[in-house]
Structures are given as C-alpha cells and as structure tokens.
Amino acid sequence: MFNLIKNEWIKIFSRPGTYVMIGLLVLLIIGAGSAMKFIGAADTPEGDWKQEAQANIEGDKQILEENQGMPAFNKQLAEERIAINEYRLENDIEPVSGENMWSFVNFNANFIDIVGLFAIIIAAGIVAGEFTWGTIKLLLIRPISRTKILLSKYITVLLFGAALLATLFVLSAIVGAIFFGGGGSQPHLVYIDGTVQEQSMLFFSIKNYLLSTISITMMATMAFMISAVFRSSSLAIGISLFLLFMGSTATGFIAMKYDWAKYSLFANTDLRMYTGAMPKLVEDMTLGFSITVLLIYFVIFHLLAFIVFNKRDVAA
Template identity: 75%
Template sequence: MFNLIKNEWIKIFSRPGTYVMIGLLVVLVIGVGSVMKFTENPDTSNVSEGDWKQQTQMQIESDKQYLSENPGGMNEQYIEQQIAINEYRLENDIKPESGQSTWSFVNFNANFVEFVGLFTIIIAAGIVASEFTWGTIKLLLIRPISRTKILLSKYITVLLFGISLLLILFALSSLVGAVLFGAGDGQPRLVYIDGAVEEQNMVLYQIKTYLLKSILITMMATMAFMISAVFRNSSLAIGISLFLLFMGGTATQFISMKYDWAKYSLFANTDLTMYTGELQPLVEGMTLGFSITVLIIYFVIFHLLAFIVFKKRDVAA
C-alpha cells in the first residue's frame, strides 16, 4: 500500500500544475498580508484602558437597543451572544484585541480553506479519471494488486495532498503574520458555547478552527473522487464539485429559511465551526452529533458508489 501511495504522490508532483497551485496559495497569503499591513490604521493599537471599556459599554447598549427595536430579527441570537461576550470582557477586564496580530491574521486566512478545497478537488477529480483518459489504468490493473487497494491508495493520496496544502496555509499564515504584525497582546479568545462565555487559548483555537474547516475539504474531495471513479470524467467531476463548493452553502442557507429538511443537506453540516461559538447552525436544533452523523452517511455513500462501480467496471476496451 505504501508503494502505491508513493507512486501516486510522485505522479501528482510530476505535473507543473501542482506547483502552480502551491505557488498561488503562497502568493495569496503574502499578498493579503502585505495589503493588510500597509492599510492598517496605526491608531487602533493606542486605545487606552478607559476608552475600550467605554466603547464596549456603548456597544452593549447599542446592541440591546437594536434588540428591543427589532424583536425576533434574523441576527437576534448572534447579537445576544455578542452582548454576553462584551459583558464578560468588562467583568473580567479582558481588553479586545486591537489592530492586527499573528493570530488574527491566521484566523482571517481560515477563509482561504476553500481555495485549498478547490485545489484538492482538482487533484481528486483527475486522479482516477485521468488513468482512463490516458489508458494507463490497464497498466495498474494487470498488476497483482486488488482494485480496492489501487483505489484506496489514490484516495489516501488525495487526502494527504489536501492536508499538506492546509498545513502550508496555516504555517505560512503564522509566519507571515508574525513577521508583519507581531504576536499581539496575548488575550484569550472569547467564545459563546452552550449559553456561557468561555476563554480559549488563541493558538489552540486557531488549530481547532483549521481542523474543523478541513472537514469541508475532505467531503468535497471525496465527492469529486467519487464522480471521477464513477463517470471517468475529470471535467465533470471538477465542474460539479466546484459548483457545489461555492454555491452549495448559499443555496442551503436560502432553503433553510423556509424548510427544516435543509439540515439534512451535506452543506448544512460541513462547517463544524458553527459549534465553536463562531457561527450559528442553519436550522435550530442541529447539534454536533447530528452533523457528524450526516457527514458519515454522505461519506459512506460516496465511497460505496466509488468502490462498487470501480470494482465492477470493465476496462478491457
């Protein structure tokens, strides 16, 4: 199995497109960091003790007034959480982070996980289909290795590639953030979970955020891999997967406004950061256990389709 994975890894990095994808990710992180650095307001780091407390109190009063004037609004739950977090700041004398820092930059770059997903989808969509297109699938299947092992090695390689890009994104964001913005003031991350405000270590919080966001990469890559194995068409796999990557979440949000069954959609459950106090579940009543169960069901379905079709497909022609 190791040799199969090694062989697939060599194939991926023998293509110039792989280095282009990595280069684009590096340029994106450095470019965004440079723009943020040179457009940063230098006055934001000079907020005095009294000023931040006064500003926080004013924000609390403003949010409460908004809730009283707009009962039952779309953002009611989010605003209530922000009020609780700001009140916790005042009670425990925790100053809001001012200006940019390494970890605020790392947190911002978590939005680029979708780009990692995009690049991983491209690899996943072609790793099986390209073998049929080039006719090299015959060279693989004549070897005394089961089709299951061949397909599994390709899937593991796709996951390793996605993980590698995610590590590059996190490590490079940390390095660029440290060089451009410094470590910051070391304040903890305040999150609202299960009706209470919690303090979390900023570094561990960012690591957890990236790990949870990697679920999206895994599921979309698995879908692209399944389409590639079933239809033997990399263009179809890339097209469908990228369309769903960028539009699936938005469409699910619109559906969830009217129908509770939207919670069974794949895209209602891929962003598990909604259970860390950062976002809200699309449908009331969704839990972490529910989302994990839904993801497992989709994951199993994708693999069953990919492996069953690949094992039974006639490739003699």
C-alpha cells in the same frame, strides 16, 4: 499499499499545475500579510473601548427588540455579540487592537476554501485522468486489487489536502510573526451554549483549522466519487466547485424557513458552529447529529465510487 500511495504522490508532483497551486497559495499568504501591514496600517482603533462595547450592546438589544421575527441565525449572532461584550466589560478584557500573528493566522482561514479548491482539482483528476490518458489498463493488469488501487488514490488526495492546509497554517504563522510580531497574551472569547468561554489563541487557531478540514474532506470525497463513477474530471470539478462555493449559501437561505435544511450535507460540514466560532444554521442541531449526517454522506460517496470502479469494464 505504501508503494501505491508513493507512486500516486510522484504522479501529482510530476505535473507543473501542482507547483502552480502551491505557488498561488504562498503568494496569497504573503500578499495578504503585505496588504494588512502596509495598506491597513493606519486603521488603528481609537477611543474608549468600554464605551464602544456598551454602545454595541445597546444597539444589538435594540435590534432584537425591534425585529422579534428575525431569522434564528441572525438572532444568534446578535445574542453572541451581546454576551461577549458584556463579558469583556465584567472582566475588563480589552479587545485586541491592531493585527498580531494569531489574528493573521485566523484571517487566513478564509483561504481554506482555496485549499479545498486545489484538493478538488486533484481528486477530480486522479481517477478520471487514468481513463483519459489510457493508463488505467496498466494499473489494472498488475496483481493488485482494484479496491487497493482506488483506496491508494483517495488516501493520496487526503494527504495532498492535509499538506496544503499545514502549509497555509505554518506559513501564515511565520509571515504573521514577521509582519506583526507575537500573538500576545489576550484570550479569545467564544460563545458556546449560552455561555462565554476564554480560550488561548493557539488552541483556538489549531481547532479552527482542523475543523475546517471536514469541509475539504467531504468536497474532495464528492469530487473523487464523481471522477470514479463518471470518468470525467471536468464534471467532477464543475459540480464540486459549484457546491463548495454555493452549497452553504443556498442551505443558509433554506434554513431560514425550513428545518429540514439541517439534513443537507452543507449544513453540517462546518463543525465550528459547535465551538462558538459561528452560530448554528438550525437551532436544535447537535454535534452528534452533524457527525452522523456527515458519516452517512461519506459512506454513500465511497460505496458509489468503489462499487462502480470495481464493476466497470475497461477492456474497450
């Protein structure tokens, strides 16, 4: 199995497109740091933060009073802002002013979708490409089961995605430290199950990135399944990218009216909603529920990929 994975890894890095992906990611990180350092340098907050926090509390309370029929998602956002601002005032915790290393690392979490895009491209072509180039026959004539061949390809996709994610995190920390200095000692405040909690920025950042891998893994798995079933990398890329960027948005609109939206894959891929980083799409969702839904989709994707790949006749 190790030799199969090594062989797939060599194939990926023998393509110029792989280095283009890595280069684009590096340029995005450095570009974001440069823009925030030199263009946004003048955007420093002024005034009494306590007065501003109190004004924000009163504004959010007024919004809740005047819009009692507002969607649950928006209501949760307002309640979260109120609770965090009240906690700041009660415990004299000033908001972080300006940028620092950890704020830059967390800002670059927005680029995780780009990492997902690159992982999808690799997943979409890793099986379909063998059929397109005719090299699938060379793989199947070897005394190795089809299951092992397909599994090695899938593991390679996950390793590639993990490598890009680690690159994003580490390089963001390095660039952030160079441009903005250390991360400071102020805690990060999160709103979980009706209470405000303090977390270290390091712990919050690592958790934020790790939980974001769930979305990448599921979308790459979907692309891998489509690639194995339909032998078309363009179809796998097109469907997966459309769902990556539009799935969550469409699910959010549906969840405003229908609770059954919680059974959608895209309502459960972002587990950060259970860490206080964002509100839940449907109020009664739990971590156990989301994990169960994700496992069901994960098993279905793999059953389709492995059953079809093992039964397909490639003699022609």
